[in-house]
Amino acid sequence: MKNFRFAVLAGAMGLAGLTTAAAAEDVTIGLATAQTGGLAYADQPSLAGFKMAVDEINVAGGLAGKYKIVLDIKDTRTDTAATVQAAQELVAEGVKVMITPCDADPSIAAGQISQPAQIPTLTFCGTTPTITEAVGDYMFGTYPADNGQAALLADYAAKKGYKNIYILKSPDSAYTLRLPEYFEEVFKKKGGTIEGEGTYTMGQQDFAAEVTKIKALNPQPDAIMTAAYEPDFPAFLQQLRGAGVTAPIIGSDGIDSPTITGLGAIANGIVHTTAGSPVEGSKLAAFYDKFKEKTGAAPETVYVATGYEIPYILDAAVRAAGSVDGPALRDALANLKDVEVLTGKVTYAGTSRMPIRDITIVEIEDGKRKPILTAMPDPADVPKP
Amino acid sequence: MDVVLQQIVNAISLGGIYALLALGLAVVFSIVSLVNFAHGELMTVAGYGMFFAAAVSLPFPFAVGIAVLFAIIAALLTERFAFRPMRKADATGLLLTSFAVSAILRVIFQNGISARPKPVPLPSGFAGVIDIGFLHIGIVPLLSIVMTALSLAALILFLNRTTLGKAMRAAAEDFQVLRLMGIKANRVIAVAFAVSGALAGVAAVLWIAQRGSVDPLMGFVPVLKAFVAAVIGGLGSLTGAVAGGFALGILEVLFQAFLPDAALPFRDAFVLGFVILILIWRPDGLIPAPVARRS
Structure with a gap:
């Protein structure tokens, strides 16, 4: 009896195997x-x-x-x-x-x-x-990719007429470190200067010391570029604006989230990249x-x-x-x-x-993201990884 | 001079938050010898409290109240269902329980609420600055300093003027004798957790006021800072926790402000290196508990 059951089981398993083989596609x-x-x-x-x-x-x-x-x-x-x-x-x-x-x-x-x-x-x-x-x-x-995003952003910043930019980066991840560095490389090539550089620890979220340094810069930078994202970015932004620094922010796709627009008026004027913006139609x-x-x-x-x-x-x-x-x-x-x-x-x-693909640059305005441009970065601009 | 004073304000404000966090750990540790690594998740619960309050458009002060209330309830629930059954366990068992509670809560947040950060809108005045002479003090740092001071004052009053508070201080010194006096152990321990939850709630409000969002993993960094601060101050000592919190805050801001740029990425290494020096100088912490205990 036991053997019989075993045989049935084995047979069933064989059948199951057959059906799997049949669905080879x-x-x-x-x-x-x-x-x-x-x-x-x-x-x-x-x-x-x-x-x-x-x-x-x-x-x-x-x-x-x-x-x-x-x-x-x-x-x-x-x-x-x-x-x-x-x-x-x-x-x-x-x-x-x-x-x-x-x-x-x-x-x-x-x-x-x-x-x-x-x-x-x-x-x-x-x-x-x-x-x-x-x-x-x-x-x-x-x-x-990071270098593509950075190239497009640097091109935007140069065309916007920014001359000197402050860079905030964190060595804790390739994204937060290399993206601003790619930006720096392209921006310098396009004739811009980097006025200063700050670093932060991811998750630290206390930017008071860093912000105080930026506040003390003379002249103030035309813009601040960073690849910081949550929770660091909102903390940085709040403390930056809290200290009275008004320089516009250039960010990357890490801040493409509802939390940033949820910050209210202080988010106005932030420019950042994103993989895509859901424009009507x-x-x-x-x-x-x-x-x-x-x-x-x-x-x-x-x-x-x-x-x-x-x-x-x-x-x-x-x-x-x-x-x-x-x-x-x-x-x-x-x-x-x-x-x-x-x-x-x-x-x-x-x-x-x-891949090379379209990247969109958006600007935040009253809780909404307004697309500024969608383009593929110029391959001649994109820095080597 | 201007910048130095400014950085001092920054240090006090950050130190205040760390002090509240470290106190939250110390209150529980002084009584049940548990380093509660789920303390950070109490902050996250408080943060979600603020998020839900904002979602039904309650005014900000109510949101703060709800945040603190949520954290207290969460603290009491973890005590009742996780730590009380484990009370006879040794220190390691309790420690592991707290890690488990923390991990379980984080997965619940990620899958029950959202893996993405949720925005917590703050009143628009929060990004403002108050000018006092040549000092520009942001509203948020000012708020941290004021709320830290108020919380500390309330805690001191509670510990010194109420029966329960006195019972808690006695429990920290000798729990067995306290029980012989006819005080219910369960109640003292529950109150300790509630106080710890309230402190986590206040700290969460200040932490979130800086970042404007709440996410499932938010509690990890603050609980580490709290632990370091509590160790610097002397584990289980309440005054020590406050001293440790301020010491850590001041160290972090000073190193961030005055380290040369090339060394800045290693700021935490400098801070923790300094912490080791403090511990070599005072192995039991700055202000050790009367009955010195080490985890």
């Missing part, structure tokens, strides 16, 4: 991203957008109309060791594509696992341009409406949109490659040109797999 995408911990603020919204796009693509038949997407989602808890473990598990499972967190360190760590397995790997919104070179030819960025605005309709809440950040774009970028690559085979997919991704997404066009061809 399924493609598994593994996500090793931070759904809890310090990166959840970026990875949670990215995943929400990503899932929505995957559902849509699957309804239409899957990637390139024939590869149904199956997701394997693992939480890395913003822990690099846990990210590596998740990446190892996903590679062992044989995923065809891997998605990594919104930050350089865990993305590089995970990429080093997927690279030898020839699995194309994309970071959610890691912006450090060195991510792809640090890993290898299977690693791709998806979000506007734009594709992005339509997506925001659709997202709100589906989930009941408006997106809190553009990360929802950039997460949503990734499966469509993959779709374009799979169509070009005609398969989901690692090397073919990598080549197709690396040669993508002018893929239309929500926020503009994305191009990988001719880059080091950190």
Whole structure:
């Protein structure tokens, strides 16, 4: 009797195996991203957008109309060791594509696992341009890179007529350190000068000493440039304006969140980059409406949109490659040109797999973001990573 | 001269917040020998209290009241459901419990409220400046100094003039004797947590007044600062906690203001290096508790 049961079980398992084999057109995408911990603020919204796009693509038949997407989602808890473990598990499972967190360190760590397995790997919104070179030819960025953002901002500042700028940076992360440095490089090339430099500790949020120094500068800088984001940026801004410094602020996409417009009048005049601005009538605005309709809440950040774009970028690559085979997919991704997404066009061809894409500069005015310009940074301006 | 005075104001204001935070840790530690690393999450709870109050457009003073109330309730709940069952555990067990409470609360915030920061709008006057002679004092630093002073005064009155306050001081010296006097242990401990929650609530208001938002991981940095301050002052000593808080605030502002630019990124290393020197000089802290205890 026992043997009989065992035989039935074995038979059933064999059948199950057969059905899996029959659905060979399924493609598994593994996500090793931070759904809890310090990166959840970026990875949670990215995943929400990503899932929505995957559902849509699957309804239409899957990637390139024939590869149904199956997701394997693992939480890395913003822990690099846990990210590596998740990446190892996903590679062992044989995923065809891997998605990594919104930050350089865990993305590089995970990429080093997927690279030898020839699995194309994309970071959610890691912006450090060195991510792809640090890993290898299977690693791709998806979000506007730091050096591109900085180049566009420096160009804007020079055209605006700013001559001397104060820079505030933090050595605690590549983003808060390198982005202002890229800005400095381009701004100097365009004839500007850097009047001073301050540093801060992330999470410290007491800027009184730093602000007092800026206040004492003579002459006052034409503008202050920083890649600080929350909670440091609002604290800095409040204390800066509290001390009576009126120099305008140039910031980066880290402050593209409702918290900043929620600060009220002191946020007026802040100029910063973003991956996209939902101007009325734009594709992005339509997506925001659709997202709100589906989930009941408006997106809190553009990360929802950039997460949503990734499966469509993959779709374009799979169509070009005609398969989901690692090397073919990598080549197709690396040669993508002018893929239309929500926020503009994305191009990988001719880059080091950190895409060139449209970036928008916005200005905050009375709690709203007013787009100033949307453009691709001039490749001649963009500093080497 | 101008800049020096200005930095002194900055140091007092930051030191005041650290003092409140360190006091919150010390009040609990003096009675149950627990370094409550979930203290930062009490601040986060207070922050969400402010956020919800603002969402239903309550005026700011009410929002402050709600913030403090939320923190007190959260402190009492963690005491009742996490720390009371663990009371017989040793110091390490209690410490781990507090880490667990902290981790659980953070995940609840991230998945129950939002992983993204929530804005806490502040009255528009908060970005203003008051000129006193050649000193420009921001409203927020001024508010921190005033609120710190008021909170300290209220705590001193409570500890010296009320029966419960006296019971708490006695409990810090000898808990067993206090119980023999017929005072209920549960009540004294609950009051200690409530006081600690109130202090966390006030500190949270001041902390948020600087940053204008609340996020799930907000409590991490302040609780570390509080711990360092409490250790400098002498763990378990209330006056020590205040002294330690001000010492840490002054050290941080001084190093930030007067270190050469090249050394600025290492400011925290200088501050903590100095803290080590203080501890070599006074291993039990600046003003040790009468019954010296080390965690």
